[in-house]
Amino acid sequence: MTPTAQGDLFPEVPSVGACRLCGAHRYNPACPYCPMRQAHHAAAGRTDLVSGESERAAALAAAVARRQRLAELQRPVRLALVGCGKSKRASAATLGELYSGSLFTAAYRHAQRTADEVFILSAFYGAASPALTPVLPGGLDYDLKLTSTRDEQEAWGHRVGAALERAFRGLTVDVTIYASRLYADAVKPFLPQSWSCSTPLDGLGLFERLSWFSSHDDR
Template structure:
């Protein structure tokens, strides 16, 4: 039996570089940076950005800076956005079972959850936390992940 595929999805942020850059570098806010580190530690290479404008974006795809929030889209537009993102995830990963770790706000979660394929689950590590609490949780998680990584290295000798 193969291990459960974990896919990390990190919501875009308002703070961005002033020039085009890979999606993993374009967003500069502390919440995005922290979530990206935790998602990468937990999901390895299976991490992508959830962009209000571009949908699902691999970390190495270059984007121009833009100003668009999912909240500025109508309910119908958010539903279409969620369907497009889920369709692309299914196409990219082609697995019957997966766990999505979503580090994003409620509008992103609400757009994705109803469209989950059977056998897929969605986990919200930051659910119910305010911005400051999210930042603190991410900092604590990064510290724990780093400590675990150091312990693994020491055990390997």
């Protein structure tokens, strides 16, 4: 497809199938990648995936505004990747509200305070916007984990890394991962080589991690 003035602002996106960032088959306004995907579908005449000109215009405007906001930082984008948790609320409007554990709560609060953008790492979603409406297998009471098999870890890490690269293509990014070593080790090899990546919780136990967040949020 020949790039257009608008298309140059967005990463290349698939013409069919689920969003590679949030997994939605239809446009999800909470996902930063879906507006780019929706714009591609609209240009290709895929009207079954959108619901009118006003929604398409809003999606394009949101994607352009996000890109402009990040570009105007004039420094590397601070991206926080927060690992999901086992404890969940019985109901939640967004993914950021779903997880109720003390470690997730501390990590998410710290990430919101210190990062430009925050994504939640999930075995089910991959990397997802905290504003995503959770649609989960078996309802909200599920327990899907990233297994210890190397093939699954690599497949998951590749999916997450590729999706993040598309979402931030052309930008310099400093990534901080607040997640278990299993998730961090699965993601790091698939992040763009030009990005920096830190894992400040590496080697810390549960209470040490909670103490780390407490001490850093007091600054």
